[in-house]
Amino acid sequence: MAQPIIITGAGGEYMESVTVVAWRKSTGERVKAGEVLVVVETAKAATEIAAPCDGVLSKVLASAGEEIKVGAVLGLVGTTADDTGTEAGASAGPARAASGVASPTIARKAIDGRILASPAARKTASALGLDLARVTASSIHGRIKLRDLVAVTPRPAIGHPSHLHLERAGPADGTPLVLLHGFGADTNTWRLLGQQLGASSPRIAIDLPCHGCSPLAGFDSIEAAAEQVAATLAAHGIGPCDLAGHSLGGAVASALAAGQRACVRSLTLIAPVGLGPATGLTMLHELAAAATREEIERLLPHLVAEPALLPRGFAEAAAKLRSGTGLRQAQAALLERLFAGGAPRFDTAASLGRVGCPVSIVWGRQDRVLAASQALAAPATASLHLLPGIGHMPHVECPALLARLLMLTTGSPAHR
């Protein structure tokens, strides 16, 4: 049953009608109760209309520029994108009176139609030519802050030296799932998982610095890598996202979710590095140097529980992607920098302590690179999924199971 989005006496009880300024959410997008959905304008003020409940914006009944009567239904929030049924057939539209429904929360009302924004956000928006009417305020004070501009920052020229290579897959609409691969891998590592995820959500796989098609310059700290990922997401206009990372990518994902540069809705870590000592360092050095099918095949028993169960041609494909000499040298140097003296020079547990969104940790019980027992260092709020008979590469060894776990964490409607 969908809930109607309505306006009552927005900005003055004498008003008969209002004009829709802009929708902050698009059809099919997940929304939370109280989150701003749409901005309307009366003669005196711009007013935000908030979601009446958690759900998905299933229907928009009045688009930007339209003038509608106070009390009209602007759209519907359903349990799924297809849920447009209401008890009184609200899809009948804009003139319906607003009785018997939760009154909308007015999150932020600016005097004289001015949008409330911090001076710094206002200055930055002006410098970047951003329209503050398109920006959602995340502050509990209802004011647009600097961090809210990240989602709408225009995409700078591609080829910026610090920006990372990314690949998109899945549907165009919806909250994207951002994927960060492990050491020595690249976006291709997610192919099998992608087949399982299908059309559930848009996916954005990113090549970490010094990996895949991204710049070969390494990074000195996990935070620096997270910063580059954040900058890349911002440059592509990617706003709130679900985030998943494997191994090294798990540490980067944790740092990204712990910071304020990106809006992360959920975090899934697959055998993340940094919760304890790395036992397979020698193997990682061999991986950094590996360039042939034979070399990769020799390493597989360390990486996965059952090499025989991997898809045919796995080692060959991996070797092909590692053929660049510069890439291998850069990754060997990166390994030295990140694990000087054998211990990781970063603390994923500390990052996780600062993460506010739901966190799931997935670990193969047969992991020979990072022991699954390291998951016990995670904060109590994280959910743990320990997979029997699986090694360090759950996304390759059991993609279907991992897809289910991911959708549990992201709250994807397909698997609720």
Added chain:
Amino acid sequence: MAMMRYAEALNAGLREEMARDPNVFLFGEDVGVYGGVFKVSRGLREEFGQSRVRDTPISEQTLAAMAVSAAMTGTRPVLEIMYADFVPLTLDALINQASIYEYVWGGQVRMPFVLRTQGGAGAGAGAQHSKSLDAMLCHIPGLKVVAPSTPADAKGLLKSAIRDDGPVIFLEHKLLYNLRGEVPDGEHLSEIGRAATLRAGRDVSIIASSRMVHESLKAADTLAAEGIEAEVIDLRTLRPLDLDCLTASIARTHHAVVVNEGWRFCGYAAELSASIMDHAFDDLDAPVERVTLPDMPIPYSEPLESAILPTSQKIAAAARRAMA
């Protein structure tokens, strides 16, 4: 580096300046035979004689006028007013003499004196012996006002204050006298008008002075555990204000919490807030948060007194409000 207490560092600063310059002399209530009620001038009367370390009657108004006259005639007096609460008795000398004479006489006189005093609450000393009157003193153009938070600055700033050719109000804190800290060996001067960043952080600038610096550092620890990285700035000098330090910090963090142990209305924190808005408005991502004493007399009851004092918890809460 030597470890010493704040009071010992002040004592060392006085001793060095008195040895260096025969024109420096101390006077005030109980500074001589008794060595000062907080023992800051302990041993100096024995070392430099009673003409340079003088006990006086309890008459603050007269003492301040004496400091002005002595400074005008070429000496460098260091006056101790035992409690900041009684500095208002000296205000005529400060407002109508010390702060204006160089100006009204066209630079023909210098006013090199230091008025040392101590203020602050937290000792159960009641409404008449606990105040922080920073704002009242900083309101007067022509005065410099310093407020060290550490033993090193206590010594370094006191030596600089004594050498300064204008009137300097030197604000100590009764709860800091026993604070131990490292003090550089040899000649150590701290520049008046220069703040110090005691802890770097990218999220919020906490700006404080005197004892509130230590509460702010504690708050920064609490905030760090929550993922908020606070920068802590010790003003050291309240006037002239080191605006460059503040604006540079706020340009990085975009959030400011200003802390002062004095009253809120027309208080020093209000001035900090206004100065930040004057000079860094476009860098602010949230309103400046003020943490101060409420506008009321300081209770004698220790539970009530501790309830109204600015604390690390209140500072951390203000930082969270700014970041929300």
